[in-house]
Amino acid sequence: MTAFDINLLDKSLGEIARDLPGASAVFFKHGMNFCCKGHQALANSIHEKKLDVEEVLEQLNQLIPAESADFSEKFVPNDELINHILERYHEVHREQLPELIRLAQRVETVHGRHPECPTGLASFLSDVEQEMEAHMQKEEQILFPMIQRGMGGLAKSPVAVMRMEHDDHGESLARLEQLAHNFQLPAEACNTWQALYTGLAAFKEDLMNHIHLENNILFERIDNYLGGH
Structure with missing residues (x-):
């Protein structure tokens, strides 16, 4: 080694x-x-x-020689990183969740008697949508404007709250995967069921990357903020 x-x-x-x-x-x-x-x-x-x-x-x-300028870079300015989070994740989640709820409702209605049906998934996704919408609005209306105005010291408390809510989102992802049987489709799964699980897997990956950018890059900067702009 x-x-x-x-x-x-x-x-x-x-x-x-x-x-x-x-x-x-x-x-x-x-x-x-x-x-x-x-x-x-x-x-x-x-x-x-x-x-x-x-x-x-x-x-x-194997990744070490690779060069990349993606938004995992720790030197991307706050404004640019925030705009990326808003466009790539906030807007996308607002598109993903209503469609996932629609697909889950359809699968549960048609395949409710199937032993591997993700029963309760649509209702759970509706709860996730409400929680995430409230969370994203706090970031958009309070936290992100504070960071963009250079108010890093005052942003520490809201960041701590957002981190706790991220932990809740992580628990929601675990529950979502449990309800969806780890995204393992039965052999006879219809196209709607397939689309649902494909969409759920994409949503999970997106949300994990979203939380990573905030927790480990943007919020880390605030945690280490010593004053000034």
């Missing part, structure tokens, strides 16, 4: 996902929570998930 490998094991999931473009996809594939549990060390997460250390490190090391 190289010295870099050893150092990587000591780094947090959030740090790695932030600093190494493509790492978030590796973590997502292995079910490693790099957003809400971003402070967990890679070594601890590998142990918790009972993963092969060498396999995970090899996949991460």
Whole structure:
């Protein structure tokens, strides 16, 4: 194992996902929570998930030569990062959830007697939509304007609240996946059922990346804010 490998094991999931473009996809594939549990060390997460250390490190090391200017870069200005979050995630979630609710309602209506039907999913998604809408409005109307005006010190308290709500979103994702049987389709699943689970998987990945950008990059800057602009 190289010295870099050893150092990587000591780094947090959030740090790695932030600093190494493509790492978030590796973590997502292995079910490693790099957003809400971003402070967990890679070594601890590998142990918790009972993963092969060498396999995970090899996949991460393959990313090191790659160059990328995506929004995982820690030097993207706050205004640019916030605008990206609004366009790529807030707007997208507002499109995703109504469609997922519609699909879930259809599947539950048509396949309600099937033993693998995601019973209760539509109602749960409706609750998630309401919670996320309230959360995003707080960011859009209060927190993000404070950050954009350079009010980093005053933003620390709202950031702490948003982090707690992100933890709630993480628990919601776990419950969503449970209701949807880990997105495993029955052999005879219709096109609507297939579209639902494909959409749910995309929503989960988007929300995890969304929370990662806020918790491990934007909010980290506020946590470390010492004054000034």
